[in-house]
Amino acid sequence: MSLHVDVAATRGRFTLDVAFDVPGGGVLAVLGPNGSGKSTLLQCLAGLLVPDRGTVTLGERTLSSVPGVQVPVHDRGIGLLAQDPLLLPHLTVAENVAFGPRSQGSTRTRARAQARAWIREVDAVELAGRKPAQLSGGQAQRVAIARALAGRPRALLLDEPLSALDVDAAPAVRGLLRRVLRRSGAADDRSGAVSERDRCAVLVTHDPLDALALADDVVVLDAGRIVERGPAKEVLAAPRTPFTARIAGLNLVPGVAAADGLHASDGRFVAGVRSDDCAAGEPAVAVFAPGAVAVHPAHAPHTGSPRNVVDARVASLEPHGAVIRLRTAGDGGVAAGIAADLTPASVAELGLEPGSAVRLEVKAASVAVHAAVESPSPFRAAEP
């Protein structure tokens, strides 16, 4: 069942103005910096906020059309999974999951059967008799997923569903969400579970891994507008805005495309490979991975060509998985805020510490130049 959204909503001086579609069975991830309008968007979809103009349609049904239709929250067929599991504390797990079907008019027996099916689905059978206070964060979120789905929503809204979980619990819950969101199987009518085939979902997240693991498409919001959209892998691999580059862990230098690179706004030339989507002379971004940046001692001789070489100063060195991520200091320009990944051995060998002078080199072949999206916010990708 597809979701069609074309709305504008005002909150104080902030305006959200977006249009997108999520096809039946599809999952759309919504990314964006703090205050970009992600929660405002979910509230418009859930019916908690009345838009100033536009429409929200789910399948054939108009949920919101201004002026005119405004279907109330409980009647939208939309399930919400928030950061906090929000389970009713005095009910058992089984009763919490049966609550939705019961309040939709299912008989007690049928509601229990539906609850059992979903509790099994989320691997929580042994928790069925417990109260929420007896659950870990990960267990409670599993139950919240079962409860959201037991209400047989036609669309699911997920608001940072993994962000309150610790690093040990998040992967298992992400795996479960992947299973329930990505499954395109038929209905399990014997147990009373709903058909997943047509249910679409909108996932608000700060985590690119969630977008890649769970979503088909991504939209990036900035200051209430969509500034990037497309398949999750493509948007994160070739970001057009500083925000997306930052969350994707990539370096991004804005400027104007040239035949074989980009003229950065500070006047420097960045050698790179121009993609087909951008013509010379147009606004563009040069994107390169921290792993593509070679770090040398300051004043080291240039080694070969074509290369990008820039002198910089180390601002910070932080562990990043198996490597150390270096970030350069500065207030602006190409040399500021570049991320480079080094092995701990190279950091020791080069004697690097905050304040050290370094020479960075990036091969032209490792720099992709893409058409840029004008970002309305001053947010910079490269800031730590």
Ligand SMILES: Nc1ncnc2c1ncn2[C@@H]1O[C@H](COP(=O)(O)OP(=O)(O)OP(=O)(O)O)[C@@H](O)[C@H]1O
């Ligand atoms: N009740 C309100 N009254 C006035 N302004 C509001 C209200 N709620 C939110 N805003 C403003 O609307 C803008 C968008 O907020 P929103 O919560 O939708 O952003 P967000 O992208 O979800 O942010 P975060 O990632 O921090 O949760 C912000 O500038 C915020 O200050």
